[in-house]
Amino acid sequence: MEIEGKHKRKLTGFHAWVVYFVAVTMSLYQIYFLTLGGIASPWVFRAGHLAFALAIVFLISPAGKKSEKNSFTILDALLAICSMVVFAYIILNLEELIMRAGVSPTKFDVIFGIITILLVLEASRRFFGPVLPLIAAVFLLYSYFGHLIHGRFSIPRYSLQRIVSYSFSTTGIYGIALSTSATYVFLFVLFGSFLNHTGIGDIFMKLSMALAGGVRGGPAKVSAISSALFGSISGSASSNVVTTGAFTIPMMKKIGYPGEFAAAVETTASIGGLFLPPIMGAGGFLMADFLQIPYSSVIKAAVVPAILYYIVLFIIIDFVAMKLELKGLPKSELPKFKDILSNDLYLIFPILVLLYFLLIVRVSPVRAGLWSILACIIVSWFKSETRVGFKRLGNILSEGARMAVNISIATATAGIIVGVLQMTGLGLTFSSTLVYLSETSTFLTLVLAMVVTIVLGMGLPITATYITVAAVVAPALIKIGITPIAAHLFLYFFAAVSGMTPPVCVTAYAAAGVAGEDPFMVGIQSMKLGWAGYLLPFMFVFGNSLLLIGSxxxxxxxxxxxxxxxxxxxxxxxxxxxxxxxxxxxxxxxxxxxxxxxxxxxxxxxxxxxxxxxxxxxxxxxxxxxxxxxxxxxx
Missing domain, CATH: 1.20.1270 (Substrate Binding Domain Of Dnak; Chain:A; Domain 2)
Incomplete structure (x- = not known):
């Protein structure tokens, strides 16, 4: 067995089996509590979710460039064990912790709180680099030394015990963001893993090829369609670029598109998948929780802007293909639509099940996700090569858990930031400052919100970016009269497009690596192709009818x-x-x-x-x- 983790640690033998066991156990833990409801406290459920995620990260992600690449070290194993010990401490002291959290923590509460904070920051550093944990650390330092600052941003003096206890609670690390990761996001990432392993994911590419492969500029349109479908489910634009781009970028270059343009198409299309219903990565679920509205309401609001984004991309692709006189792929290289209908159409049944339960029956996303996973298992049995037996099921559960830990770590780290914002009142201070600025111009306030979100997004994962601005910026936008769903979608759009905005443009870097082009120029080209992503948020803020609000x-x-x-x-x-x-x-x-x-x-x-x-x-x-x-x- 081989398991490849973030930063190319490739585990084999015993070490791979350990990670496999932990990952499968995490998936079973999640499914058990989400299906049977065998949970006494949300705190315990979230703590278990985070403990498994931390353990997996420490085992698959090396501490540095010189660390062991084919096996985890004793230190990695100890950190993973520490993560589980913290989980055990919460289970054993749950009732007392609920009473003491943020008010009168004991010495052991503080010790385990410090350990948890350090574990989260280290896991975040290993998985995302230094920026996200550094920002969280700055917020923690502000909560301790902020009383020394004079003026608007001065805060009362807080003891170390209170800061740690507040962070080590459901108002901090184990807050609403981690709850969304544990309850909704994990389930849909697992659903994506089922799609990949049962042949259902392949139909996205086949349908894209059959529908658009033969028309003018076909491969670029195939890239847009397939990346939209994959991106909505995967929740990661960069991983989507690597997955679909490995196929679509060479195909675009083959018919005559410049490599820079091909990489930009893949980047722009993958970014759009983050705000395309029905899944929208993690953002849709977070938005529903923040606004306390049904998830179907988020889908309804996002669908028109997302479709408009892709229509603009399609029009640009067509104009460029016409200008370069590019044709589509020959019929001999395309799957026949008739064959797809007769042989593979049944594979979209799980997607239809998901849409049915989300949009028509309107059950919770958890129930919709569980029914969709069951549908994947059922359709997999129609052919022997896709059938889900015990071995394939184990691989699916293992991959699903490993794919989900990035969201878990990002939301836990963002929970530290949100906890400090709530405890110190910094979020209210920042919001009141934005409200004051809005007296000059609502448009300028929106521009400032856009800049803050994009700059944050250059250093943070989209999930952490959105959580931070949703806590700090969104309340100010709502106070100045912007519709709540429009305010949150505005911020989420810019958290997404930051991935293609130079100079950092993380998603563009991934596409440039596949295409062998200059990442900065791919980012510039992506902005040209994806200009709708920068303009649409302003349009639906000033015209809510694009969010299907109104007559x-x-x-x-x-x-x-x-x-x-x-x-x-x-x-x-x-x-x-x-x-x-x-x-x-x-x-x-x-x-x-x-x-x-x-x-x-x-x-x-x-x-x-x-x-x-x-x-x-x-x-x-x-x-x-x-x-x-x-x-x-x-x-």
């Missing part, structure tokens, strides 16, 4: 306006038609650009002239193209 007439008008406006802006940026004269091209692009910008703001005063300008640009372009054709014919 049917308003919603239809806003969607039509956004679609035509997006097309017009792409036509302005990339050129429309075959006009040869530079002056005429400039005029037509100008008409498209101005018309498109007017249409992005819903309202009769802007929409009517916007539609007129876009229609004029199309008419002028076609008339001139016809004239050019006639001249060529006469010659």
């Amino acid at each position: 049917v007439q308003q919603i239809v008008m806003s969607i039509v306006s956004a679609l035509v406006g997006a097309f017009a802006i792409v036509a302005s940026l990339y050129g429309y038609g075959t006009i040869q004269e530079p002056s005429r091209r400039l005029v037509i692009r100008g008409l498209f650009g101005v018309g498109g910008l007017l249409l992005l703001h819903v309202g009769a005063l802007t929409n009517i002239p916007g539609f007129v300008l876009v229609a004029s640009a199309i008419l002028l372009s076609r008339v001139r193209s016809k004239e050019q054709t006639n001249i060529k014919t006469m010659k």
Whole structure:
């Protein structure tokens, strides 16, 4: 047996079996408590979830570049054991801990609290690098030394015991963020593992190839479709890039797309999967918990902006393919849609089950996820090569747990930050500062919120970024009159697109590695392709009808306006038609650009002239193209 962890530690033999056992046990622990409800306290459930996640991280992630790569060390094993000891301490002292948390901790509470904080910070450092744990450590230092600061950000003096106890509770590390990871995210990551191992994941690529592979610029459109489907389930844009990009990027380069552009398409498409329903990575579940609304309400609000994002990407891909005169793949290289319908269509049954329970029956995401996993097992038995037996089930449970620990560690570390924000009132202070700034301009406040989120996202995982800004920035946006769901989606969109925003652009780096291109230039190209991801949040904040809020007439008008406006802006940026004269091209692009910008703001005063300008640009372009054709014919 071989198990590969983060940072390329490749375990074999006994060490691989140990990790396999811990990971399978974690999955069984999760399934048991989520199905049978055999849990007395949310604290215990979350503590067990974190203990297993910490143990797995210490066993599969080396402490440094010079650490052992093929086996874990004695220190790694001791850290994993310490994680379990903390779990045992919480179980044995649960009732007393609930009474003492944040108020009157004992000496042992403080000791185990410090151990837990250090374990979380070290696991975060190993898995994500130094930025996230460093930010959490700065917040902890602020809670202890903040009374020395003068002015708006001064806080009361807190003892070490209170700080540690507050962090070591359901208001800190074991708070709502970790609860979301343990309750919802783990289950859907496990669902993704079932999809991968039962052949169901393959149908995404087959359908994408059959639907779009043969059309103009086909491979790039295949990349967009497959990455959207995979990205929504995986919850990680970078891992999605590596998984689907290994196939789609070479295919795009093969038909003539520049490597830089191919990597950017994969980056942009994978980023979009993070806010594409029905799963939306971890963000949708976190949002539902923060806002205390049904998960179906989050899906409903996110669906139109997400689809618009991909429509814009498709239009750009098509314009570039037309400009470069790129064709699709030959029919001989494409799967036949008829064969997919007859041989593989049944594989989408688990996805239909998920949608049915989430959107029609509207049960909890946990029940929907469990029914979907059961559906995966059922359809796997239709063919012997995909059948889930004991061996394959063990591999699925092991992989699912190892794939989920990144969210567990990110949410636990973010819990430290959120705990300090709540204890010190820093979140309220920051929110009141933003509210004060908003008196000048709501738009400038949104720009500041965008910048803060993107900068944080350059150093933090998307989950930790969103949790932090949801605690600090979202309350301020809501106070100035922005609809709560719009405020949270605004922040989540920018937490996602930070992955393709230079100079860091983590997702673009992953795609550049696959394509063999300059990561910074791939990031720049990704921003050009994914400009809708930066503009749509402002559109749905100022026009909630894009979130399906309002009358049917308003919603239809806003969607039509956004679609035509997006097309017009792409036509302005990339050129429309075959006009040869530079002056005429400039005029037509100008008409498209101005018309498109007017249409992005819903309202009769802007929409009517916007539609007129876009229609004029199309008419002028076609008339001139016809004239050019006639001249060529006469010659």
